[in-house]
Amino acid sequence: MRRVCLPEIGTFDAWRNEARALLGAGVPPEAVLWSRGEAEADLFSEPLPTPEGAPVSVSKGFVELARLVVWHRDPERFARLYALLWALRGERHLLEDRGDARVDRLRKMAKDVSRDRHKMTAFVRFREIDAPGANRRRFAAWFEPTHPILELAAPFFASRFGDMDWSIFTPDLSAHFEAGTLRFAPAVGRPEIGEDEAEELWRTYFRNIFNPARLKVEAMQAEMPQKYWRNLPEAALIPELIAGAQARAEEMARAAPTLPPLRAERILARAAAVPAGRDGFVEALHGCRRCPLWDGATQAVPGEGPPDARLMIVGEQPGDQEDLQGRPFVGSAGQLFDAVAARVGLRREQAYVTNAVKHFKFTPRGRRRLHQAPNAGEIQQCRWWLDLERERLRPALILAMGGTAAESLTGSRARLGVRRGSVERLEDGTPVLLTWHPSYLLRLPDAQRGAAEAGFEADLRQTALWLRELPRQESEEGGAAPRAMRSPRDI
């Protein structure tokens, strides 16, 4: 039988070294007796076994498990860990087996330690111990963890309270952080730590953030077990808060509504005076309830462009990005449009860009919103806004991109593949050039996209050409269709 006594400070590293050596020497778990922090002479009573053969390698998962379990207060923890390490030699996947009783036991211990560590990071309460004015402010705390976890938990405090000196005393060890250096020392019992006046403010906060109308004492105790209460300055208030809660809640319910203070009316009147000055069209559009699409969208997206633009470009509806930004064609379809337009010398700034439907229609799916095509009713209702935009702008040419724009403007989305590239006329004679919607191109498989994009590019080229010829045409022909285009169809 070998006796291994681990030191109280640096227990994990010591256990790892010993376990490594024992495993290397082939010492079975039943032949080792582990202990921590007893007579130091014992440590050297047995010579360390000399490691033989190659160094043992073990999964990262085991090391993580051991790093927690060594701090459990169960006296058998070291032996259980070594037994598992021993078993892992033959069963390499043992750790992944969540049903194995040995692994389960150790995982439960790790969980206990981890929870205790977490509670320590939550429930340590520092008190300031030196008069303010010292170079680094100094604080101290007494804490009683369930397991001897100070060494495990102290680095958290060193990372958090980097600009102050502090000590934490526990029944097991004490930790001291001075000028950026962390060290551990043996237990010294519970020291006297003087009162700290900040605790009174903290109790005031605790008392007032509590809502007496919703008492859930069990939920509180599950998370803040009573064993921690004696070192929490706020816990002394708990009994009186619970005792008075019901009466306070009933008092609130009983109290009749009071009359508003006199100043309320004056302040509300001042707040109601809304600054005016925005575009009436945009204001009205934002208040649109003609169809249900407004509910769920961020905002209506009006068209934008120079008020005297000769070209009006109409797309389908705002997408995710357009809905967020409140501007048309800023998403990926807009980017494709800009890229193709640049190739044919057409600039978006020359045109008034808008959509046939002004609100984004979508289905929520997790963290994304999936585009949904607007239906005939929605297109019909929103046409009211498009007509208003057309009246305001009186464009010389409209570029209708995609089926929805075609439907809204010409009344039909049928056979777009045949009709695209041609000009149709609205009732007032305005020519409409039909083309694909750029997002349709984005959805096409690569093999088909080339041809469709070429068609789209040709249509934009035609539009650009027509725009350049416009001043001459207007004077000569009074707004007739450009020569380069095919003859218009009746609609």
Added chain:
Amino acid sequence: MNNMAGLTLDEKLAILSDAAKYDASCASSGGQKRNSRDGKGLGSTTGSGICHAYTPDGRCISLLKILMTNFCIYDCAYCVNRVSSNVQRARFSPEEVVHLTLEFYRRNYIEGLFLSSGIIRSPDETMADMVRIARSLRCEHHFRGYIHLKTIPDADPMLIEQAGLYADRLSINVELPTDASVTRYAPEKKPAQIRKAMADVRLKREERKDASFTGKRPPRFAPAGQSTQMIVGADGANDAQILKTSTRLYSGYELRRVYYSAFSPIPDSSAALPLVRPPLMREHRLYQADWLLRFYGFDLAEITEAAPDGNLDLEIDPKLAWALANRHRFPVDVNRAERELLLRIPGVGTKSTQRILATRRHRTLRYEDLRRMGVGLKQARPFLTALDWHPRGLDAQDLRARFAPPPEQLQLI
């Protein structure tokens, strides 16, 4: 109302924390990891927040949750701070908020600050004061703990942009589930404006997520994301409407959390509200449904179809309710079923699903294994099969009654 000058810091703290307690959120999780190991500052964030204390209402205290002031020019019926209420008013100076935050933090009482405010003078001036506090903490005091700012939707976008550079999380409360309710009970608030502000936060976060072409990363914007809160039970909206609003908020604005806060009686309440107090269980069921939507692959329709009147069953949880209404899909074989199906078994959570999948790669699972994996077998038993477990009674008429309270009946199975 000019009795404010005489208030001590302790008295102000009492008034302004009392006024802040109706905000449910106290989370300090998410975002970047920081520490002060270099000795040049104070504070750290670990990614998962810490609850430093619990009050007897079962809520955790993670942050110093206070109002800068409870003076307010708005008149929201459900709010204790509305202009027409007679509560005592107080106002912190920015220095006082900074002082309280740092001193509480140094004593390990809190993870950081959750600052909210009534609206004084104008939304812009209020927001500017809040930004000033956050800037002072970050830049003058090198505070590296958590900061959550409640933004004011009507404030200048420039101010919200600055807020996002100092704060870990921003939130804007939608307050009530439907636009109609907001218009009715919070006449000064504009639902469209609230959505627009949330859209702005999402856009700014995305803008700053990508490194520029020089490879330099711009400062992160609200690294712990944004959240919002809905008050449940103050208006007539049912759970289906509430959850519908949530799914839209999650999908549209990448919210980290939607908080549901059961309407709670407030001192000096407004006559405009019907003071029927909603059961706290309703809030709990909404959170469960919210989780099913976000982590268990449930559709909104699946959750609400089991609730004919649009409200979730208060006696049993929504996952069990769905399973009872869809018994033809059970029992599920834990040794064969895919992840999506395992997640549908009542009593099986995301963690136990992970464990089932990992272990069954090596061997076939038995009933006892499931217990060790953390499966809630009381619930799960009738809905799954394992190597040595084949349940009966899935068709039993009284299956629901066995789960509904009182809990003693559970042992009859």
